[in-house]
Amino acid sequence: MIGNPQSVAPEPSFRDFSKLCVHTITTKPWSVEEAAEHFAMSGIGGITVWRDALANRNIYQIGQLLRDHNLSIVSLCRGGFFPNLEAAGRQAAIDDNRRAIDEAAELGAPHVVLVCGAVPGQPLTESRKQIRDGIAALMPHAEASGVRLAIEPLHPMYADNRSAINTLGQANDMAEELNSPFVGVAVDVYHLWWDPDLEKEIARCGKNGHLYAFHICDWKTPTLDLLNDRGLMGEGCINVRQIRSWVEAAGFNGFNEVEIFSNRYWAEDQAEFLEKIKHGYLYHS
């Protein structure tokens, strides 16, 4: 049966969640152990772990626990935040990113996602230089550890204090300039859906082997909070299915990672929310 690709899901027997990944922050009220159990019971194939979920844990044992639940460990979130007005602060950021690489290696995550950082009032050109220098300083350790670094461009509304890298074109430029098999990009529909060059830039990073990760959610109208009001796929204006088709046409065959920051959903029963995620994944991505 052929229908509107935005509203018709496959028949139940084809309901396959093996390429669905959920970020621990998406179900923030759950511990990483609870998330592992629920994701596994739901047939979800992957998990991306945020570093706060690893606090006071033996990281290697958490990795084992996830593997025991047949969950692929897709990414560690997040490193980055390289820019700083002071050299000491920039060095501290590099040191912290080294620890993130170590944590990824210990956990068994193939890459660390980088939210690159920005300093309000510092020129974006200077922040971009500091980001490039920070990643370059990490490259030997990343390579030695077998952990890749994924530059995630963030929406321009975060250019003040979260990232001076705001388009996929900028992330691709930087990955190409750094020219390492350990540096690529992460594509998040929330940050990039509005960009008229998106299809072209996705093809570009796919062709270069730089496309490491694909994050999905939706943009609600109205959006009530700049940080924590993301929507489930299907709740907003992003054509996730179309962007996914571009990503797959670019050769990406990794996970569809659901990364939702939402005060509203965090207040709900997380098992019910996980069912909604599965529904949104089937019908709207």
Add this chain to the structure above:
Amino acid sequence: MIGNPQSVAPEPSFRDFSKLCVHTITTKPWSVEEAAEHFAMSGIGGITVWRDALANRNIYQIGQLLRDHNLSIVSLCRGGFFPNLEAAGRQAAIDDNRRAIDEAAELGAPHVVLVCGAVPGQPLTESRKQIRDGIAALMPHAEASGVRLAIEPLHPMYADNRSAINTLGQANDMAEELNSPFVGVAVDVYHLWWDPDLEKEIARCGKNGHLYAFHICDWKTPTLDLLNDRGLMGEGCINVRQIRSWVEAAGFNGFNEVEIFSNRYWAEDQAEFLEKIKHGYLYHS
């Protein structure tokens, strides 16, 4: 005395507000008559009038009142909102924009600023086509009325329902494609400050004679509301002075228009707020 250009204002005798313009919406609690009186008393040179401020007024008489106060009428805000799922809705938008052009002519405003519009869920490519077609349909009336149309690119965080034109590059492309002496662009630092191509695109529209208007304010960290939490120049991370230098280098010698939507400032005494605007203009733009 030479100092930090971000913190040193000219000596009092050089405090010249003749190129400062304030939007009626910036001091929304005031009627247009009150705004005229206060702006004139403050030595401010220009006013941009929002259409809501003209409700139940004789528009020609308001124009006379403003001229009697020695205020230049800089722009009429705002037309646009062309995209619609229905043809009838698109026609209604064009009809409303014709009225906006008539109002600008009656008021004596040289141009109408266009917030171009978007429909959540309609592909941005389709909305952009509808915007182009809408402006093209208006061009004969704009020319006959001697009123220009300024395409204002809006920040990507408004791509869901306010504008599918989100960079100055896109606005310049459209103005060049429409190729009329009555269609240009408006540059607003709030929407565009993050764009790595901004300096280049400002030079481009300046060279083409397409740079009609320049809007200033600031981006606060944190920004608490997507719509109504803009900052005064100097309160945030935008280097307004640098962008103004690019605009002036591109040949623009028009007004610096302060357009601030702020629940916080609208709740203050507007005469005190106007003094802060003058201070922000002198020290941070």
